[in-house]
Each structure stands twice: as C-alpha cells, then as structure tokens.
Amino acid sequence: MQVDFAISVSYQITTWIFPSGVDVELRHLRYFVAVAEERHFGRAAERVGIGQPPLSQQIQALERELGTQLIRRIPRNIELTDAGVVLLREARLILAQAEHAIACVGRASRGELGKLRIGLTPAASFSSFVTGAMDAFQKLYPDILITLSESDSSQLFHALVEGEVDVAFTRSPAEDERIALDELFDESLLVALPATSPLAGSPALTMEALADQRFIMIPRDIAPVAYDSIMEACKDAGFSPQIIQEAPQLATAVNLVAAGLGISIVPASLQHIHPHAIAYRPVKDVVLSASICLASRRGEPAVPVRNFVKITRNAASQRNKGANRP
Numbered sequence: 001m002q003v004d005f006a007i008s009v010s011y012q013i014t015t016w017i018f019p020s021g022v023d024v025e026l027r028h029l030r031y032f033v034a035v036a037e038e039r040h041f042g043r044a045a046e047r048v049g050i051g052q053p054p055l056s057q058q059i060q061a062l063e064r065e066l067g068t069q070l071i072r073r074i075p076r077n078i079e080l081t082d083a084g085v086v087l088l089r090e091a092r093l094i095l096a097q098a099e100h101a102i103a104c105v106g107r108a109s110r111g112e113l114g115k116l117r118i119g120l121t122p123a124a125s126f127s128s129f130v131t132g133a134m135d136a137f138q139k140l141y142p143d144i145l146i147t148l149s150e151s152d153s154s155q156l157f158h159a160l161v162e163g164e165v166d167v168a169f170t171r172s173p174a175e176d177e178r179i180a181l182d183e184l185f186d187e188s189l190l191v192a193l194p195a196t197s198p199l200a201g202s203p204a205l206t207m208e209a210l211a212d213q214r215f216i217m218i219p220r221d222i223a224p225v226a227y228d229s230i231m232e233a234c235k236d237a238g239f240s241p242q243i244i245q246e247a248p249q250l251a252t253a254v255n256l257v258a259a260g261l262g263i264s265i266v267p268a269s270l271q272h273i274h275p276h277a278i279a280y281r282p283v284k285d286v287v288l289s290a291s292i293c294l295a296s297r298r299g300e301p302a303v304p305v306r307n308f309v310k311i312t313r314n315a316a317s318q319r320n321k322g323a324n325r326p
Contacts, residue, residue: 026098028062029091031055035071036088039078107143111303115145118308119156119168122249123223124292127187127269129319130169133312140311144304152222160297166305167312168295172225182294182309184316189226189288190271190280192254193263200279207237207286214262215241216253226290230265233286254278 034044035055045052063070070084080088107113116137124130134146149165153172159165161178174181191205193213199205211234220227234241244262247253251273253264258277267290271280294312296305 024062024065026095028058028065029095031058032062032070032084033088033091033095035059035078036080036084041078109303111144111307112141113143114302114304115147116167116304116308117147117149117165119149119151119159119165121153121156121169121171121223122150122251123171123267123269123290124169125150126250126267126273127169127292129184129269129292129315133308133315136315137308137311141304141307154221157295160295166296166300166302167308170293170295171223171290173291173293174295178298180296180298180300182296182313182316184292184294184312185320186289186291188268188282189230189265189290190268190282191263192257192266192270192278192280194257194260195277195279196260197263197279199281202281204284205281207233207283208239210234210241210263211237211239213242214244216245216247216256216262216264217241217243218250218253219246219248222248223290226265229288229290233283233288236286 031044031048031050034047035041038044038047041052041056045055048055050058059071066083066087068083069081070087071078072081104113118134120130138144138146149159151159153168153170156165156168156170157174157176157179160168161176170181191199191210193199199209199213202209217230218227231241245256247256247264250264250266250270254266254270254273256262257264258274265288266280268280294309294316296309300306300309
C-alpha cells in the first residue's frame with residue numbers, strides 16, 4: 001500500500017489530506033508512530049504525554065478515518081497489520097517533512113533563507129568595504145543567495161524602485177522619496193597619473209600643479225557629485241581642466257592613464273590597479289572625496305534586505321570610529 005499525501009498549511013502544519021478526502025491530523029500520526037515503535041500503549045501514552053485510554057481512542061479514530069485496521073492486540077503486546085507497517089514508514093516521512101517545513105518557515109522569517117540582489121557602481125565594486133560587508137553578511141547567512149549587478153547610480157535607483165535589485169551601493173544622492181539612503185562614509189579621491197610623469201616624484205600635489213595636465217573624466221551624468229567637485233576644485237585653483245577624453249567607467253579611465261594618455265581623479269579604492277604604471281597621489285590643498293552610500297527601498301519588508309542594511313550600517317559605523325580615532 002503506497003499512499004501519496006498532500007499538505008494543508010495555515011499558520012502551523014496540522015493536517016494531511018489524502019486524495020480520497022480523508023483528513024488526518026499530525027497528532028494522530030505522532031500517536032500512531034509512538035504506539036508502533038513502543039509496541040505498548042502504556043509506554044506510548046507516557047511518551048506522548050496523554051493517558052492510555054485517550055491514546056487508544058485516538059488510534060481507533062485514526063483507523064476509522066482510514067477505513068482499515070492498523071494495530072492488532074496480542075497477549076502483553078501489539079503488532080502492526082500490513083497497512084500499519086506501511087503507515088509507519090509513511091508517517092515517519094510525513095512528520096520529518098512537517099518538522100522540516102516548520103523549521104524552514106522559521107529560518108525564512110529570520111532572513112536565513114532566500115536571496116539578495118545587490119547593485120553597485122563600478123567604483124563601489126573596487127571598495128574593500130563593500131566586499132567586506134558582503135562577506136560579513138554571507139558568513140552570518142550562508143544560505144542566502146547573493147547576486148550582483150553593476151550600473152551607474154541613476155540606473156541603480158531605477159532598478160531599486162522597479163524591484164530589480166534589493167539594495168545598491170551608490171555614489172550619488174537619491175532624489176526619489178521611495179528610496180532610503182544611508183551615507184556610509186567619504187572616500188578620498190586621488191590623482192592618477194602615469195608613473196613616468198614628472199609630477200609622480202611628489203608625494204602630494206596641489207590642484208594648481210594639474211593646470212597643464214590632460215584630464216580623463218567620467219561623464220557628469222554617471223557621477224555628477226564627483227564631477228562637480230573636481231570641476232569646482234579646478235576653478236578654485238584658477239584653471240579650467242583640459243578634458244581630452246571621457247571614459248564610461250573608472251576602470252577604463254585608469255587604463256587610459258596607464259597608457260600615458262592623461263591623468264584622472266579617482267577613488268582611493270582603485271589605487272591597486274596598475275600600481276607599476278600609475279602613480280596615485282593625494283591633493284594637499286583641497287579636500288576631494290566621494291560618498292559611498294547604501295540605497296534601499298523605504299519600508300522594505302524582506303528580512304534579508306533589512307539584515308544586510310543593518311550589517312552594513314554597523315560596519316560603516318565601526319569604520320568611521322576607527323578613522324576618527326586619534
């Protein structure tokens with residue numbers, strides 16, 4: 001006798017529904033398994049925590065519901081019928097599956113199961129903080145599947161609103177009230193110049209020293225805040241930068257600098273790229289920085305998203321405390 005079972009779920013799993021419409025409560029299966037394994041009503045009653053007469057009545061009710069005898073009484077013991085042997089095997093599977101289902105529901109409610117879609121700008125993808133936050137989250141929640149997508153800030157904000165990503169590391173402020181933005185920390189911007197440049201011999205540069213240099217810039221629509229701050233710094237130093245090329249990504253700009261085509265101003269997290277071909281130097285007479293932000297949807301109900309935001313906020317707080325420590 002092989003029976004297929006379907007499960008009926010409300011807040012808690014309590015009933016299994018047979019194809020014939022027979023309803024069997026899980027407690028009936030637990031009682032039956034206890035009796036079948038103990039081979040004794042008294043010991044089984046003690047095991048499940050009810051009296052022996054009520055237990056016997058529950059088993060009889062189960063037999064009536066299924067329309068077949070499951071247990072035969074023999075002197076000082078009991079034995080299973082053929083139907084009882086089959087039900088014992090199946091009941092064990094059902095109870096194990098029910099326990100597994102309830103455990104999975106609990107894990108999901110705590111944000112331990114599911115997926116997390118993270119968007120990030122090309123610059124953020126080079127940040128050790130960003131990769132560190134993802135690693136910390138993955139260690140705490142190893143069964144959450146993380147997927148990554150890379151785009152500029154404006155496209156990431158659109159993806160957030162449309163539900164295509166769950167969180168996003170961005171550089172620009174959000175102008176959509178549906179997006180919550182955490183400004184995590186400011187990252188210094190460095191001048192990237194060919195290692196063969198005469199300016200590479202200085203440990204730090206002034207903005208005025210860059211007046212005659214050829215600039216490779218990221219288009220303003222991709223990184224408006226950084227673009228405007230660089231242009232303002234050049235203006236304050238008394239010159240308008242000679243922009244010879246715009247690169248669609250920071251990595252592209254750095255590659256062009258390594259080829260000797262010009263200089264660029266990039267986040268400090270990129271300074272490990274082409275370290276032998278490029279000299280990365282700070283600017284000493286003006287503060288150049290770009291914010292790293294974490295964007296998410298306001299009122300986000302998904303627990304994995306809320307957990308990731310919390311972990312990232314805490315990591316940023318610890319980083320900022322370390323940076324401000326004398």
